Amino acid sequence: MDRDTARGWIERWDRQQEESLPDREDRFTALIDAVQEGTGRADPVVLDIGCGPGSLAVRLLGRLPRATVIAIDADPVSLTLGQAAYSDLPGLRFVDLDLRIPGWSAALGLARPADAAVSTTALHWLPEPDLRAMYAELAAILKPGGLLLNGDHFSLDAKEAPTLARLDLALRQREDLRRFPDGHAESWHAWWEAATADPVLAGPAAERSRRHVDSGHHGSESNQLATHVEALRAAGFAEIGTLWQRGDNRLLCAVLRPS
Numbered sequence: 001m002d003r004d005t006a007r008g009w010i011e012r013w014d015r016q017q018e019e020s021l022p023d024r025e026d027r028f029t030a031l032i033d034a035v036q037e038g039t040g041r042a043d044p045v046v047l048d049i050g051c052g053p054g055s056l057a058v059r060l061l062g063r064l065p066r067a068t069v070i071a072i073d074a075d076p077v078s079l080t081l082g083q084a085a086y087s088d089l090p091g092l093r094f095v096d097l098d099l100r101i102p103g104w105s106a107a108l109g110l111a112r113p114a115d116a117a118v119s120t121t122a123l124h125w126l127p128e129p130d131l132r133a134m135y136a137e138l139a140a141i142l143k144p145g146g147l148l149l150n151g152d153h154f155s156l157d158a159k160e161a162p163t164l165a166r167l168d169l170a171l172r173q174r175e176d177l178r179r180f181p182d183g184h185a186e187s188w189h190a191w192w193e194a195a196t197a198d199p200v201l202a203g204p205a206a207e208r209s210r211r212h213v214d215s216g217h218h219g220s221e222s223n224q225l226a227t228h229v230e231a232l233r234a235a236g237f238a239e240i241g242t243l244w245q246r247g248d249n250r251l252l253c254a255v256l257r258p259s
């Protein structure tokens with residue numbers, strides 16, 4: 001896989017992600033602002049959990065070139081693309097790890113506790129018990145007062161607040177129709193079909209099927225805001241709240257309890 005081919009697929013990935021998330025760049029910007037302000041250092045150690053092909057990691061390094069970003073994912077196609085596209089980017093390291101498997105953090109080889117963990121459109125993939133265990137393990141490798149910044153669609157609990165939950169979803173659907181009256185140019189499934197049909201990605205694509213990385217993706221309860229807030233509190237995070245929001249698209253921030 002050469003660098004330009006990888007960058008071409010990532011460019012198409014970004015366009016595809018923006019179709020379901022038109023404010024993706026604004027959310028990246030707000031998230032990186034929070035890393036800068038919240039860590040207060042020019043050389044933070046940052047974990048990008050569920051990094052995909054590295055879209056957030058490279059934007060973060062664009063603004064904080066002295067940062068160390070450890071980009072974690074379990075998907076061989078995304079990792080292959082990220083590694084080929086950004087092999088010459090100082091400060092970035094991709095790590096092949098499944099966040100559902102306890103003990104994942106031991107493989108990171110951290111020289112010091114991480115200042116922040118960041119994530120975009122990824123953690124709703126984890127089934128709730130795995131999400132809780134992952135946050136608990138994360139708390140053990142973040143420095144006291146360290147940040148978790150998680151940008152995702154977070155839904156409201158339909159049992160607790162049925163009208164709000166319905167309106168939250170309806171507003172997102174209406175906005176999507178207004179912005180894309182003729183439908184989306186490329187869907188998630190269409191991108192995956194095209195990428196995995198590229199002969200240069202045949203090996204990673206076969207490994208992706210073997211691993212079933214996306215087995216928890218659909219119907220997961222981890223798209224609920226309350227699930228994350230409760231799991232973060234149980235893991236030892238003190239302040240938990242929304243820093244940026246457009247509809248159900250939120251940037252959730254949690255601050256690890258100072259020791």
Ligand SMILES: C[S@@+](CC[C@H](N)C(=O)[O-])C[C@H]1O[C@@H](n2cnc3c(N)ncnc32)[C@H](O)[C@@H]1O
Pocket residue numbers: 017049050051052053054055056072073074075078097098099100119120121122123125126213
């Ligand atoms: C929709 S993509 C988002 C990627 C990237 N953060 C972005 O915003 O472009 C979700 C990512 O989470 C990763 N992921 C899901 N479950 C995972 C797990 N158990 N361990 C590691 N990564 C996981 C997927 O492989 C995928 O790359």
